[in-house]
Amino acid sequence: MANRRVAPLNDTLIKTAKPKEKDYTLPDGDGLQLLVKAIGSKVWEVRYTINGKTTKTTIGTYPKVTLANARKIKDQYKTTAMEGLNPTHLKKQAKLEQEQDTQGQFHLVVYDWLKTLKQAPTTLHKKTRNFERDVFPFFCQYDKYQNITSSCPIKEITHSQIYDVVKTKENTSIDTARRLLNDCRDIWLYAIHKGLVETNVIANISRKGLAKYEVTHHPKITDESILKELIQAINNYSSLLTRYALQFVLLNPLRVENLVTLKWEYVDLKKGIITIPRSEMKVKNKNFSDFILPLSTQAVSLMKEIYQLTGWGTWVFHGTDHTQPMNKETCNRALERMRFNDEEAGRRQRTHSFRGTFRSLAETYEQQHGVSEASREACLDHHEQDVKKRAYTHRADYTAQMKILMQWWANFIDKLTHH
Incomplete structure (x- = not known):
């Protein structure tokens, strides 16, 4: 018996499709179909075969995902499946990597680390201010109001970049430069525990390479x-x-x-x-x-x-x-x-x-x-x-x-x- 040919969908047909008591589908052909749910939403579904097993997955809702885009995504899924790769698994992996990149943005890691510290409010404020003033400008992007929009993933920051930050701060305050170096060591250890980096790039930066801190005594009245x-x-x-x-x-x-x-x-x-x-x-x-x-x-x-x-x-x-x-x-x-x-x-x-x-x-x-x-x-x-x-x-x-x-x-x- 010959396969029944499916008439492709069009926007008019999709827009006029009304919900019924039960969910139903409108096929577009070649594994793409639109699921019209009883609650009124319309969801794109793709069927593909990998290693002899047919799998169905959703790729978005209409009209957020247009008919043309749904067909492109369907073609990508089927091409990937023909190569022996599971497109659903790849999508989940890409989403996970994107989330890790977002969570691993340097400024977000620093703020999360600061939340773990049990120190006086004034100390935390000072640490926060030091990073916002002396470190973030090297790794962050800002909008016109000087709000941070994004920052470099911590896993991409190198040993030499942090060394340059510390040496730059040395020009104005040796003490603050040393404190920043110590804090960065702790931040990278925190990032290792969180699975955001694999190694501590700060570990090999020696304080001996920094200028010596000269102790200054506070003036005092003794007369x-x-x-x-x-x-x-x-x-x-x-x-x-x-x-x-x-x-x-x-x-x-x-x-x-x-x-x-x-x-x-x-x-x-x-x-x-x-x-x-x-x-x-x-x-x-x-x-x-x-x-x-x-x-x-x-x-x-x-x-x-x-x-x-x-x-x-x-x-x-x-x-x-x-x-x-x-x-x-x-x-x-x-x-x-x-x-x-x-x-x-x-x-x-x-x-x-x-x-x-x-x-x-x-x-x-x-x-x-x-x-x-x-x-x-x-x-x-x-x-x-x-x-x-x-x-x-x-x-x-x-x-x-x-x-x-x-x-x-x-x-x-x-x-x-x-x-």
Whole structure:
């Protein structure tokens, strides 16, 4: 019996085809047909034979896929099948590769990696800003509004390209260049675990090839007469919360990031201590305990005042929108407005400088307070560099001596202020 010849479809026939109670098909011939579903949608189907087995698959909906395009796709499928390849499998593989290329775009990998970090918001913001400013321009494409539209797949980025990025940043900041290199190592390890790359192209970039980082010491006020002027200026500063922040860091020499991200949940006014998780400290060694700093009676009184202002929220020192911590430059700008920015005259003070002021004067008056150097360093969360010594010192409990020192320091500030 001869095969029944099928009249090819046309757009008029397709457009006028109405849904029925059950799905039905309109054949176009040579394995192409249109499935008209009871719900009203129209789906293209292709039948092809590979290795003696007939397979049916969908290739899109009408009118999104036109009749002409459906016939072209059908021809491609049948040609591929004649070569012994399964066109459906090839399509799925191509889609998977496209998804991997999209997910593997460098900027998306970086943002995903940043989400895995358990660090202070200000630290994460700084890392994000470093990549957006110093790295992304090498690998990303932007629209006219400077929004990223796409970026190079991470698997295509080479060792020499990252080396060039780091060396370029060296020209303006050796410290940031080294941080970027360390972060890139971690990003490539993350990408390996995600199956986005096979090797870590950063592994062979040695820090020895980078310029040496020169340690710069923060200027600090140690002259007691100038320090007295500074204290008076702080106490008279107009912005209440900024004044509180400066008064607090004067009494409790925290690092800037720990100061501005201090949360009320870390403060125990009954016990007179603050406890900051080790993960938020500069030294994040998991073998070290959380940082505990005893508060002087003056610091407790100050905290009670601050609590009346910000105790309802998360942050001890919140930003302008209350949901974010204070900007770490806020106190620096206040010190500049007070005109404590003349380094040659010994009158330059930054927020971080209060640590140096405390350390220097605590050392000068060691005979007066009688607290050991190890306890003084513990107040600053400084740790022994020698690994063998550190194995013992990090287990020591200096809390009692730290309490004595912090109370002595608060009394010293009081005497200086009222002298």
